[in-house]
Each structure stands twice: as C-alpha cells, then as structure tokens.
Amino acid sequence: MSGQQEIRYLGVTPPISTDPPKESDVRSSEALMGDLVSLNQFESEQERKVRERLLSNIAQLVTKFVHDVSIKSGMSEKVASEAGGRIYTSGSYRLGVHGPGSDIDTICVCPRHIYKEHFFGEFQDMLRAWPAVTEISAVPSAFVPVMKTVISGVEVDLLFARVNLAEAGDKLDIEKDEILRGVDDASQRSLNGPRVTDMILNLVPDVATFRTALRTIRLWAKRRGIYSNVLGFPGGVAWALLTARICQLYPTAAPATIVGKFFPIYYQWSWPQPVILKKIETGPPNMQHSVWNPKLDRRDMAHRMPVITPAYPSMCSTHNITASTMSIIKKEMLRAMQITDEILKNPGSSWMGLFERADFFSMYKTYVHVVASASTSEGIKDWSGMVESRIRTLVQDLENTDNILTAHPQVGGISNVFYCLTEEEQAAASQGEVSPELLNRKEEDIKDVQFKEGENGDDTGTGPRKIWTKNFFIGLEIEKRPKDGQGSRVLNLFYPSKRFCSACQGWDKYNEMEMSVILRPAKRSDLPPYCFPDGQPKSKKKTKRGQQNGSTDVGMGDTGEESSQGPSKRSKATPSEELSQISLTTTTETPRPTSSPLTNGVPLPNGADPVPPLTTTNGSGSALPPPPPGIENLPPLSSTSLSGFATAANGVVNSADRNTDGLVVLNANSTTNEAQAAS
Numbered sequence: 001m002s003g004q005q006e007i008r009y010l011g012v013t014p015p016i017s018t019d020p021p022k023e024s025d026v027r028s029s030e031a032l033m034g035d036l037v038s039l040n041q042f043e044s045e046q047e048r049k050v051r052e053r054l055l056s057n058i059a060q061l062v063t064k065f066v067h068d069v070s071i072k073s074g075m076s077e078k079v080a081s082e083a084g085g086r087i088y089t090s091g092s093y094r095l096g097v098h099g100p101g102s103d104i105d106t107i108c109v110c111p112r113h114i115y116k117e118h119f120f121g122e123f124q125d126m127l128r129a130w131p132a133v134t135e136i137s138a139v140p141s142a143f144v145p146v147m148k149t150v151i152s153g154v155e156v157d158l159l160f161a162r163v164n165l166a167e168a169g170d171k172l173d174i175e176k177d178e179i180l181r182g183v184d185d186a187s188q189r190s191l192n193g194p195r196v197t198d199m200i201l202n203l204v205p206d207v208a209t210f211r212t213a214l215r216t217i218r219l220w221a222k223r224r225g226i227y228s229n230v231l232g233f234p235g236g237v238a239w240a241l242l243t244a245r246i247c248q249l250y251p252t253a254a255p256a257t258i259v260g261k262f263f264p265i266y267y268q269w270s271w272p273q274p275v276i277l278k279k280i281e282t283g284p285p286n287m288q289h290s291v292w293n294p295k296l297d298r299r300d301m302a303h304r305m306p307v308i309t310p311a312y313p314s315m316c317s318t319h320n321i322t323a324s325t326m327s328i329i330k331k332e333m334l335r336a337m338q339i340t341d342e343i344l345k346n347p348g349s350s351w352m353g354l355f356e357r358a359d360f361f362s363m364y365k366t367y368v369h370v371v372a373s374a375s376t377s378e379g380i381k382d383w384s385g386m387v388e389s390r391i392r393t394l395v396q397d398l399e400n401t402d403n404i405l406t407a408h409p410q411v412g413g414i415s416n417v418f419y420c421l422t423e424e425e426q427a428a429a430s431q432g433e434v435s436p437e438l439l440n441r442k443e444e445d446i447k448d449v450q451f452k453e454g455e456n457g458d459d460t461g462t463g464p465r466k467i468w469t470k471n472f473f474i475g476l477e478i479e480k481r482p483k484d485g486q487g488s489r490v491l492n493l494f495y496p497s498k499r500f501c502s503a504c505q506g507w508d509k510y511n512e513m514e515m516s517v518i519l520r521p522a523k524r525s526d527l528p529p530y531c532f533p534d535g536q537p538k539s540k541k542k543t544k545r546g547q548q549n550g551s552t553d554v555g556m557g558d559t560g561e562e563s564s565q566g567p568s569k570r571s572k573a574t575p576s577e578e579l580s581q582i583s584l585t586t587t588t589e590t591p592r593p594t595s596s597p598l599t600n601g602v603p604l605p606n607g608a609d610p611v612p613p614l615t616t617t618n619g620s621g622s623a624l625p626p627p628p629p630g631i632e633n634l635p636p637l638s639s640t641s642l643s644g645f646a647t648a649a650n651g652v653v654n655s656a657d658r659n660t661d662g663l664v665v666l667n668a669n670s671t672t673n674e675a676q677a678a679s
Helices: 023-038 045-072 077-082 091-095 116-128 185-202 207-223 236-249 255-267 323-345 377-389 391-399 423-430 436-440 494-505 639-644
Strands: 086-090 104-110 133-139 146-151 154-162 366-374 404-409 414-420 465-478 515-523 652-654 664-666
Touching: 023 207, 023 255, 023 323, 045 077, 045 086, 045 104, 045 116, 045 154, 086 091, 086 185, 086 639, 091 104, 091 185, 091 207, 091 236, 104 116, 104 185, 116 133, 116 146, 116 154, 133 377, 154 185, 185 236, 185 664, 207 236, 207 255, 236 255, 255 323, 323 391, 323 404, 366 377, 366 391, 366 423, 377 391, 377 414, 377 465, 377 515, 391 404, 391 465, 391 494, 414 423, 414 436, 423 436, 423 465, 494 515
Parallel strands: 104 154, 652 664
Antiparallel strands: 086 104, 133 146, 146 154, 366 465, 366 515, 404 465, 414 465
C-alpha cells in the first residue's frame, strides 16, 4: 500500500509499538538487572564451567553407549562409529535463564536400533561407573521416562528419545517436523522439549531482552508461589511463552518495558482466547500426532488459560490450571501491575517490591493439611511426588464442595524428618500431629536411646526410628456468612478426602507397611509450628467477620466417617472485592549495591550474560568433574554437537554465522512469518 512502510514482525498480529527505548526505560532496565544480580540470579564462572564440562562428558558417554550397543547388536565398527548419539538441552538452561543450583533437562537422542531398555540398562550402568555421579533415580514407566541424576553436585534429568533413523550424528536436525515420523509418544514428548525451547528463541525479536524479562517473571512467579505446572499454575515453559508473546508485541522495547507491559496485558486478556507465538500447524502429511484444537476436542475446549507451544504438535502448556489457580494468578498479576507502575514512574528505583515473598500461611483462616509419610528416605521421594501429583485433583474437588470458593495449593510443600522413640510418636508423626519435643529432637540427642513398642513399652534393641514426611497445604477461601445469619456453616470434606486418599493408595508402588497419607482440615491457629518462621502464626488486627478472604470460621465436618451429599454447583464470587485490598508496598528485601557491578545493566553484545564479580557455589562443586571411564580415546566434540546442548546465556549466533564456539544457533529464516504490512 503506497505511503505505508512495510515492516516484518514475529507473531500472529502486528506489534503494538516499535518505538525505541527511552532513557528512562534504559535506567529502569539497568536497575532491574542490578537487582537480579544482587538476588544471585546468575551463576558464577566456575559453575558455568562445571556445567559445560559435565554436559560434554555426557555427550561423549552417549556416543560411546550407542557405539557399544551397536557392536553388541552385530554391526561393524564403521557402522557403529557412524551411528552417533546426540544430547540436547531444554528448559531454563537452554533458554539461558537458569541460576545457581538449577537443574539441567537433557535429552539423549539415539538411532532406531537403540531402545529404552538399553538406555535404562547399559547406559545407567555406565553412569553408575562414573565417580562424579552421586545419585541416580530411574523412572522408566513415567509419562516421560527419565533418569534423575546428580553429577558433581548438579541435578541433571536425562530423558531418552529414539528417532526412526539409522544414524543420529551431526547431520541430525530435530527442528524439522519430519524427525517425529515413526517415533513413539514418549520419544515425541522428549524431543519436543528442545524443539519448543529453540523455537521460542527463534520467535523473539531480541534474545537478550527476552531472557532478562523472563528471569524477572520467573523470579516473581516463584516468590509469589504461582510457579508449578503439577499444582495447576503455569510452569517454566508457559511463563516463557507468555513472556515471548509480549516481546513480539513490543519488539524494540527494553526489558523493563516488557515486564511493565506483561502484567496489564495478561490481567485483561480475554481468556480462554489462546496465547500463541505462531500459527498452529497440522504437521506433515500422514503424521497422526494430536494437535491442540478446541473446536474438535472437548478436553481442549475446557482449558481456562490456554498457552500453546509453537512446535508441532502444538499442545496446551497450561491444561492443569483450575478455577482457583486462575483467580490466584489474576490476583497476583494485579498486584504486580500496581507495583511495576510505581517503579516505572520513578526510573532507576528498586524492583525488590515485586519480588517480595508471598506469606501463604497468613492468607487464610482455614487450610487443608495433607501429610505423606514414609519409613525410608528413598521411599519418601517417589511417594511424596505421587501424592503431589494428585493435589490438583483434590483442589478441583474442593472447589466443588459446599461453602468453598477458592482452594489455593501451596507450592513446594514442607519436608521433615522425625526421630521417634515410641509407636505412639511414630503414628503421630505420620499424621502430622507433632509435639514440640518430637519436633525439636535431633539424632545426636538420642544416640543411646532404644525404640519402645507394644503395650508394655518393651525395648526393641534398635535405635530411634525415623519418619520422613512431606506436608502439603491448601488454603481455603470460605463463602461469607449470610446476612441473616441463617444456614449451615459445616465444612464437610468427606468426599474429597476419600477420593484423594483412594487415588494415592491405588498407586502401583504403594506399600501400606511403609507409606501413609492423611488429609485433615485445620484452622490457621492449629497449623504445625514449622509453618511459621517464629513457630507461631502472626497476630492480625481484628476485622469484621467475613472480611478476611471470606474465610469466616466454620464448623469442621467429619472427614472420614460421615458422607456428604456430594458436590454441588455454586456461583463463583468475583475477585474484585479482594483485589482492591492488595497492598502496593514496594519495600526492598535486600539493598542493591550502590555501584552496579554491570557497566550498563545490559548483557554483552552477542546476548551473553554478564558474570557476577562475586562468585558463589550453590548446588555445584568448585572442582571440574572427572571424565567418565572409557571416553579417553574419543575424538573431541564438534561445534555442531556443542551447539545442541549450549545455553543461550553464553550468547547466540545466526545460522549464517561461523559457529566455531558451539553457541546456540538461531534459524530465524525458517520460523519467521512472511512480511506483513502494519498500518
């Protein structure tokens, strides 16, 4: 169209603004980066080297693994050497937004003659022979089969993908959709980790700006307790997709501006209109992977806040969100919007108020307390993880219970180990009824004390018995008492409690002699001391009955003997009343250094992160890991192989550039939308 300038853009709509950053935007971004550094959000140089070394070692070990299995399968040395075997990273590490102590999601891609049984057999044996590996927990039957490991102090989740190709070497291109042809569902899910991550990096206008903004959003979400896919909140992928879409709408904006626009846009978003980075594609011909489509699939139609992955097959990354978690997310976005507005009005001011931790145990008067217990440290890991995976269903059942408006799950839970001297203490600990004596007891205090059991309290000849527990809490917003004071105020949790415990005990690895789970309601004043920093609830000013989160005192119904009449529908209360009470405080948590350790508060020219001058080791050791046995004579990794598991924190290069350093490669030409005219 004459008189109009054509511009290229990323995304499904034209950008809202292409104005360059103002000086005030740059100052706010510098202050934001300074706060992120002071909050220890960047790994040290030594930690970076440890991660890079162990990933290189894993890559070589995978190559050796594929070679050895190929030889055992009767292949020639030449064919076995060319079979390859590659690793790719995904998630926060690949995006370059990880911090000290973060884990690394690593996908091991093998040719078609390597099977899952080989991965959890021979490759696991190789890992166990590596002195740097201190922990291995294999879960071959999981929805996405995984080996959870700790290598040189770094948590590494190893996933397996088998492609339908004879070789998986440097020529392998997992970004092409054809790579999914003929693969099983588990391999497809594993491969889509790095495929989605890399496509996000390709679909943002400026990777460095995106990563700074995403670091901010991730830290905010974690501090406010709304970062957990398993509990019904957005997870890491969803927050990355949401941030990337704002970057598309403001392609030339500074990081502070992206963060400032993030909250009002999504608070006012017309849900369930989906958030997408590119047009949803149906994939290559004759490929049957299911693609998100609410017009054809009733399950997709039920998604409340759909955030769709860009790589084929597109899926909803937020399908777990419930009515309660959606209202909590919107409430937190309103709070964040009000705080960021004040920060941006004063360029250069601190962002610490945005990152203030949510005080979950002061939010409600009534809670549901779930206790998962086990008699071994290994048992509690799998058992508590399984119980946590059922919490979201419990939240949905609570939402459908009379008098409950909102069920707010706490993210993270609280772990404890108790040293019990009697059967009574053992039973009390497993039910969450812990005396002050038992709570404060330490192993060194009772070295020579014997465990007593039976009615007579006879010594067993053994020391104290340990009970490992993981405690989960759900805050309940209770419907306000009617003005006339009439009507029942009993909170009956029989149905949700029975359904939840039955689901947990139906686990195929459940052992009733070693594991237990209980659910019980509790007022805030009756919560265990370990829920509060000083051991007891904070005293609160008296308010009119029913004004504190609608959590008026109610009678506790029987949770185990008397059945309710089943769930009933009720009208949802609008959040406007509660939202108006949110505090606008922007007090700092930790003062930012007076002189910023960064010269201009922005990453290096190629998009790499600045390295903090004061290095710390949090979660990873200071020494480089020793190489695994058997890789000494292997050739060094190629730059192509290195780029497959590199992190964007070291910078990115375009596909046309010479990538001698093995950095993340952007293939923008293959994912950018066609040129469009914006009026």
